[in-house]
Amino acid sequence: xxxxxxxxxxxxxxxxxxxxxxxxxxxxxxxxxxxxxxxxxxxxxxxxxxxxxxxxxxxxxxxxxxxxxxxxxxxxxxxxxxxxxxxxxxxxxxxxxxxxxxxxxxxxxxxxxxxxxxxxxxxxxxxxxxxxxxxxxxxxxxxxxxxxxxxxxxxxxxxxxxxxxxxxxxxxxxxxxxxxxxxxxxxxxxxxxxxxxxxxxxxxxxxxxxxxxxxxxxxxxxxxxxxxxxxxxxxxxxxxxxxxxxxxxxxxxxxxxxxxxxxxxxxxxxxxxxxxxxxxxxxxxxxxxxxxxxxxxxxxxxxxxxxxxxxxxxxxxxxxxxxxxxxxxxxxxxxxxxxxxxxxxxxxxxxxxxxxxxxxxxxxxxxxxxxxxxxxxxxxxxxxxxxxxxxxxxxxxxxxxxxxxxxxxxxxxxxxxxxxxxxxxxxxxxxxxxxxxxxxxxxxxxxxxxxxxxxxxxxxxxxxxxxxxxxxxxxxxxxxxxxxxxxxxxxxxxxxxxxxxxxxxxxxxxxxxxxxxxxxxxxxxxxxxxxxxxxxxxxxxxxxxxxxxxxxxxxxxxxxxxxxxxxxxxxxxxxxxxxxxxxxxxxxxxxxxxxxxxxxxxxxxxxxxxxxxxxxxxxxxxxxxxxxxxxxxxxxxxxxxxxxxxxxxxxxxxxxxxxxxxxxxxxxxxxxxxxxxxxxxxxxxxxxxxxxxxxxxxxxxxxxxxxxxxxxxxxxxxxxxxxxxxxxxxxxxxxxxxx
Numbered sequence: 001x002x003x004x005x006x007x008x009x010x011x012x013x014x015x016x017x018x019x020x021x022x023x024x025x026x027x028x029x030x031x032x033x034x035x036x037x038x039x040x041x042x043x044x045x046x047x048x049x050x051x052x053x054x055x056x057x058x059x060x061x062x063x064x065x066x067x068x069x070x071x072x073x074x075x076x077x078x079x080x081x082x083x084x085x086x087x088x089x090x091x092x093x094x095x096x097x098x099x100x101x102x103x104x105x106x107x108x109x110x111x112x113x114x115x116x117x118x119x120x121x122x123x124x125x126x127x128x129x130x131x132x133x134x135x136x137x138x139x140x141x142x143x144x145x146x147x148x149x150x151x152x153x154x155x156x157x158x159x160x161x162x163x164x165x166x167x168x169x170x171x172x173x174x175x176x177x178x179x180x181x182x183x184x185x186x187x188x189x190x191x192x193x194x195x196x197x198x199x200x201x202x203x204x205x206x207x208x209x210x211x212x213x214x215x216x217x218x219x220x221x222x223x224x225x226x227x228x229x230x231x232x233x234x235x236x237x238x239x240x241x242x243x244x245x246x247x248x249x250x251x252x253x254x255x256x257x258x259x260x261x262x263x264x265x266x267x268x269x270x271x272x273x274x275x276x277x278x279x280x281x282x283x284x285x286x287x288x289x290x291x292x293x294x295x296x297x298x299x300x301x302x303x304x305x306x307x308x309x310x311x312x313x314x315x316x317x318x319x320x321x322x323x324x325x326x327x328x329x330x331x332x333x334x335x336x337x338x339x340x341x342x343x344x345x346x347x348x349x350x351x352x353x354x355x356x357x358x359x360x361x362x363x364x365x366x367x368x369x370x371x372x373x374x375x376x377x378x379x380x381x382x383x384x385x386x387x388x389x390x391x392x393x394x395x396x397x398x399x400x401x402x403x404x405x406x407x408x409x410x411x412x413x414x415x416x417x418x419x420x421x422x423x424x425x426x427x428x429x430x431x432x433x434x435x436x437x438x439x440x441x442x443x444x445x446x447x448x449x450x451x452x453x454x455x456x457x458x459x460x461x462x463x464x465x466x467x468x469x470x471x472x473x474x475x476x477x478x479x480x481x482x483x484x485x486x487x488x489x490x491x492x493x494x495x496x497x498x499x500x501x502x503x504x505x506x507x508x509x510x511x512x513x514x515x516x517x518x519x520x521x522x523x524x525x526x527x528x529x530x531x532x533x534x535x536x537x538x539x540x541x542x543x544x545x546x547x548x549x550x551x552x553x554x555x556x557x558x559x560x561x562x563x564x565x566x567x568x569x570x571x572x573x574x575x576x577x578x579x580x581x582x583x584x585x586x587x588x589x590x591x592x593x594x595x596x597x598x599x600x601x602x603x604x605x606x607x608x609x610x611x612x613x614x615x616x617x618x619x620x621x622x623x624x625x626x627x628x629x630x631x632x633x634x635x636x637x638x639x640x641x642x643x644x645x646x647x648x649x650x651x652x653x654x655x656x657x658x659x660x661x662x663x664x665x666x667x668x669x670x671x672x673x674x675x676x677x678x679x680x681x682x683x684x685x686x687x688x689x690x691x692x693x694x695x696x697x698x699x700x701x702x703x704x705x706x707x708x709x710x711x712x713x714x715x716x717x718x719x720x721x722x723x724x725x726x727x728x729x730x731x732x733x734x735x736x737x738x739x
Contacts, residue, residue: 006041006057007050011204011218013268013286014050016311016340027290030222030264031061032161034076034144035202038062043463045425045442048408049390051336051372054427055440055467063218065204066155067148072683073739078142080732082168084135088726089619089703091127092633096120110627111635111642115566124633134175134254138166138728150206157204165196168728169229171254189227190298193254198224198262212274219267230256230296260294260305268313278321286313307344314338317374328380335373342366368430369397386412394428402437404428419448419459440467455503460495466523486525488547492518508597515590520546520583538578538616538650546585550616551578552652558643565635567642576647581655587612600671610706611659617702621654660698660705666691682739692730 008015008028040060042050047058093107096119101108107127109119146159171179171191179186200222207215268286275281287310294305317334344364372395378388388410395403408425422445429438446461467488495515502509525543539548557574558567588611595604623629624645631641644651667690677685698705703726 006059007047007053009050009058009060010266011061011063011216011268012270012284013218013266013288014311014313014338015266015288016053016313016338027264028059030200030220031063032144032159032200032202034146034161035063035157035159036061037064043423043442043444044427044440044465045408045423045444045463046410048392048406048425048427049374049376051338051374051392052370052394052428052430055429055438063202063204064148064157064159066150066157066206068150068152068155071147071149073145073147074736075145075738076143076734076736078144078732078734080140080730082138082140082166082728082730084137084168084728085726088129089623089701090630091129091623091628092630093125093127093628094119094121094633095123095125097122108627110632111566112568112627112632112646114635115564115568127628133172134170135168135728136170138168140164140166140730140732142732142734153208155206158202160199160201162199163197167192167194169194169254189257190254193227193229193257195227196225198222214272214274216270217267218270220264221266222262222264224262226258226260226262228258229254230258255298257297258294259297260292262290262292264291265289278323280319282315282317282319284313284315287311288313305344305346307342310341312339326382328383330378332374332376332378334376335371337369337371339369340366367398370430371395371397384414386410386414390425396431396437399431399437402431404437404439406439417450417452419450421446438467438469440465442466455500456497457499458497460493462493463491465490484525486541486543487523489521489523490518492516506599510595512593513591515588517588519587520585522547538581539584540578545580546583548585549583550581550614550655552581552655553577553647553649554579555640555651555653556643556647558639558646560639565639567639567646569646572643572646576649579652581616581652582614583612584615584658585613586610586658600673602669602671603667605666606664608662608664609660611657613658614655615658615700615702615705616650617654617656617700619702621650624654656700656702658698658700658705660696660700662696662706663694664692666694680737682737685735685737688732688734688736690732690734692732693727694729 010031038061042054042058042060044055044057047054050058094109094111094114095107096104096109099105099109099119101119104113104119107125109121113119114121140163142161142163144159144161146157148155148157150156169192171186176186176191200220203217203219205217207217209215266286266288268284270284271282273281289311290307290309292305292307296304313336315334315336317332320331322329322331342364343366372392374390374392376388376390378386380386388408390408390410391405392408393403393405406426406428408423408427410421410423412419412421414420422443424441424443426439426441428440431437442463442465444461444463446459448457448459450457467490468485469488470485493516496513498510498512500508500510522541522543522545525541538551538553540551541547542549542551553576554574556572556576558572560567561571590609592607593604595602597603620629624632625648627633629645631637631645641653644653667688669686669688672680672685672687677683696705706727
């Protein structure tokens with residue numbers, strides 16, 4: 001298990017420009033959910049034929065196609081509200097009203113200051129959340145329109161969407177008045193510093209010039225503009241924490257902003273010629289281009305980032321169906337070529353604007369090309385037993401020694417309502433800084449049972465994966481760099497069921513349930529050295545433990561020598577080596593999605609459960625480091641907790657269980673009667689009220705039990721961390737019509 005993104009296949013085209021280390025995030029948000037017809041998830045063993053990065057799994061996305069007939073228009077308007085939450089870390093302050101030091105008078109009278117005789121505490125009070133005071137209800141908006149139609153020769157689907165996320169951050173009226181009273185200007189961009197807007201256009205056109213030829217033309221255009229305070233993009237050990245602690249003034253926090261624009265062009269042509277019913281030739285050519293431009297405003301210094309990514313995809317294939325008595329065979333041979341180009345520039349200065357004479361500057365150009373041959377044979381015996389084998393050979397032009405062959409096998413048996421299957425395969429990743437290509441081998445077996453009437457389906461899969469991975473060469477204090485290779489193991493189970501419990505003309509109830517468990521371990525490493533993950537606090541790769549697991553500092557020994565009830569720096573001792581704290585990745589989870597239909601009303605909801613992981617409560621850690629947590633202020637806290645604060649190191653106290661049950665979504669849809677649709681002069685109409693991030697049940701005391709990778713600079717690695725602020729509860733009202 002690692003954080004690398006799965007390979008995305010959109011309508012048979014690889015999206016290499018938006019996945020993997022060379023690209024960045026998968027950027028699935030560029031796709032409008034209303035344009036998606038289906039999503040299929042494949043494990044590495046099932047995805048060998050898709051080539052490099054299939055070792056991360058594959059998402060196969062199909063978008064909507066044109067519907068034959070007269071043009072059919074669909075449109076929607078959606079408005080919503082993102083509501084602030086009150087889930088913030090508790091910050092305490094100790095006050096000494098008569099102290100000459102303003103810090104000690106205004107909340108800085110900590111236990112350490114009392115023990116050192118610097119202050120005499122008068123009271124303890126709760127400090128307000130600086131960020132929480134600047135949150136307000138945002139009003140996101142979304143507008144969409146699509147048209148579909150065509151005939152035997154041409155069919156089409158064209159859609160567009162515009163959206164704006166609103167602005168949940170806003171300077172309070174009191175802060176604006178204070179800044180203006182001291183002569184500072186407060187422009188509108190500073191009063192409402194968070195802004196996001198974007199749009200996309202999708203076009204799918206199918207041509208049938210003759211009965212044996214089909215040509216699909218597909219395109220996507222995406223644009224996005226984002227403005228955000230710079231501290232929101234900082235990891236919580238940077239200016240984001242300084243802002244929450246009060247060390248970064250509001251005026252500075254909201255004035256310095258990152259402004260970025262993104263544009264993306266994606267398109268491909270997919271042609272199929274079928275001269276006979278049994279034989280087909282296919283060809284695809286596509287291009288995916290992404291451009292990101294980022295600037296920093298509101299400061300004398302500047303930071304400019306520009307990233308241009310282009311990927312090209314070309315493939316040719318031939319398929320032949322064979323039919324013999326009791327047998328059906330399908331043969332496939334294919335050739336594929338894909339290329340990724342990345343050009344990036346980043347420069348910064350503290351004095352002048354421009355990329356000349358800068359204090360820091362970096363320019364990166366990457367080129368990578370791979371060509372592949374795929375052979376696949378499928379055999380169906382009496383339509384109940386399926387046997388399939390795949391061989392794929394990848395050749396990397398930039399790494400000629402890394403040519404590799406990946407096999408796969410599939411066996412399935414269907415008998416009435418029972419379906420059994422076994423898969424084995426070896427899939428690879430694109431090489432980058434490694435001497436050998438990374439590969440993942442998987443063996444999985446599963447079963448699915450469907451009731452005789454088809455109302456209940458129960459299934460499950462067990463899997464065992466072994467991934468051969470490599471780390472960039474390590475620099476040692478002496479001697480040449482060494483290369484590190486290792487093997488990661490993942491074993492798990494996935495279960496699911498879908499049941500139509502009630503199925504009547506006016507009432508229906510459907511329930512979907514899924515559950516999973518995964519055991520991740522670093523099985524071997526050569527040479528056997530522990531690796532600390534870059535940018536991650538106390539996360540290490542160590543044989544026998546989960547990859548990226550947390551290692552805490554051993555708690556110190558302590559004694560209250562002067563019996564004053566306060567632990568001071570000279571009263572702690574002991575070793576400070578690392579001890580195992582837990583894995584940051586959930587090891588088990590489940591989802592529940594019921595939906596009830598009552599005539600024209602559909603009511604649905606979803607719940608998500610995850611457990612088995614720990615979270616480093618980074619916000620609590622920095623709150624204690626700033627002397628604002630209860631253990632640093634309240635003398636009634638246990639001495640052991642005070643000792644951890646004095647040590648000023650991440651002891652096990654700051655690592656908490658992250659188990660949670662989240663109420664993800666609730667939606668209610670009302671389909672209007674035909675009489676109302678006729679009054680509106682439309683074919684059909686519906687209204688949907690939906691809520692998201694409704695509630696989370698957890699024992700975790702931090703901001704959120706869901707560690708996630710925040711959006712960072714495009715194309716840069718991301719590290720799972722605790723969010724800087726809680727997820728906002730969102731409500732939306734969507735009115736949809738078709739005509």
